[in-house]
Each structure stands twice: as structure tokens, then as C-alpha cells.
């Protein structure tokens with residue numbers, strides 16, 4: 001009998017660095033479950049759950065969702081896929097979230113995408129998202145087959161509120177101050 005090892009990985013990088021795009025390729029190649037914190041939050045917002053309504057203003061303003069809520073939400077989702085390998089995208093984003101994850105699971109590998117901030121700003125202003133699936137497009141890099149429509153469902157694509165230039169600056173600041181220390185946490 002061959003025992004297959006369950007891989008548990010985290011992908012990190014500033015907003016717009018390509019985590020979602022790269023995750024789709026990695027999870028397909030290695031048969032992992034892709035768990036994107038942003039997609040989970042946006043699904044809650046779309047379904048107008050109590051949590052979703054609470055989180056919407058936070059996200060639209062480019063602020064982070066409080067640690068305790070976020071950690072509970074993601075650990076709850078991970079419990080549902082306890083026997084699978086996974087790739088976490090967008091969580092943990094603070095040292096406190098990393099500690100909460102560490103209490104329950106040991107992470108095998110951390111991937112860090114290092115992309116210059118100017119490139120990120122350009123990518124985010126031309127990012128178009130299909131909210132229900134989390135699929136992203138870019139008017140230059142990977143445009144949809146029909147402009148403005150999702151390739152799979154034909155539904156409309158939107159530019160996210162938190163991809164507005166003034167919000168992007170705030171998110172990049174919060175990446176520097178809150179998420180970069182998470183890389184140090186994993187390095188040590």
C-alpha cells in the first residue's frame with residue numbers, strides 16, 4: 001500500500017501579485033484544494049449572510065477583517081476538508097492568524113510571490129473578477145474571450161470596489177505592516 005502524503009501549503013504575496021492565478025495552476029497540478037480567504041468573504045457578502053454584511057464595509061474600505069473572526073471562519077472551512085491537501089491563499093495575513101493556524105495544523109511549505117508595487121498597481125487597475133467563482137481576468141494579461149463576460153458562465157465581470165486606486169494604496173500598506181511579519185514568522 002502506498003501512503004500519500006497530505007500537503008498543506010500557504011501562498012503569500014501582496015494583493016494583485018498573482019496568488020489566485022498561480023494557485024489555480026498549483027492546485028490543479030498537485031491535486032490540492034484551493035482555499036481563498038477573499039473568495040470565501042465575497043461569497044458571504046453575495047449571500048448576504050450576517051457575517052457578510054458585517055464584513056462588506058471593512059473590505060470595501062481596504063481594511064482587514066478582524067483576526068478572531070477570520071481565523072474562526074477559515075479553520076471552520078478547513079475542518080470540512082480535514083483529510084485533503086490544501087493551498088491557503090490570503091490566510092494567514094497577520095501573525096495572530098498564523099498562530100491560530102499553527103495551533104491546529106502544521107504547514108509544510110510557504111510560497112512567497114515577490115512582485116514590484118508599481119506592477120501590482122497596474123495589474124489591479126485592469127483586474128476583472130467573476131465574483132461567484134473567484135475567477136480573475138486582466139484586460140492585458142488574460143482577457144476574457146468575450147469582453148466583460150466570464151468564459152465559463154457567460155455572466156458579467158466586475159471591477160472590485162477594493163481595487164480602486166485609493167483603496168489599493170491602503171491594502172498595500174497593510175500588507176507591508178501586517179503580512180510581511182508573517183513571512184518572518186514562518187522563516188524563524
Ligand SMILES: Nc1nc2c(ncn2[C@@H]2O[C@H](COP(=O)(O)OP(=O)(O)O)[C@@H](O)[C@H]2O)c(=O)[nH]1
Pocket residue numbers: 013014015016017018019020021022123124126127128136137138139141142
Ligand atoms: N501581466 C501579468 N498579469 C498577471 C500575472 N498573474 C496574474 N496577473 C493578473 O494580475 C491580476 C492580479 O492577479 P490575482 O491572481 O488576482 O492576484 P492576487 O490578488 O494575489 O490573488 C489579475 O488581473 C491577473 O489576471 C502575470 O504573471 N503577469
Ligand SMILES: Nc1ncnc2c1ncn2[C@@H]1O[C@H](COP(=O)(O)OP(=O)(O)O)[C@@H](O)[C@H]1O
Pocket residue numbers: 014015016037038039041058059062063064065066070089090091092093094097162171
Ligand atoms: N486573512 C485575512 N484577514 C483579514 N482580512 C482578509 C483576509 N483575507 C481577505 N481579507 C479581506 O478581504 C479583502 C480581499 O481579499 P483578497 O481577495 O485576498 O484580495 P487581495 O489579495 O487582492 O487583497 C482584503 O483586502 C481584506 O479586506
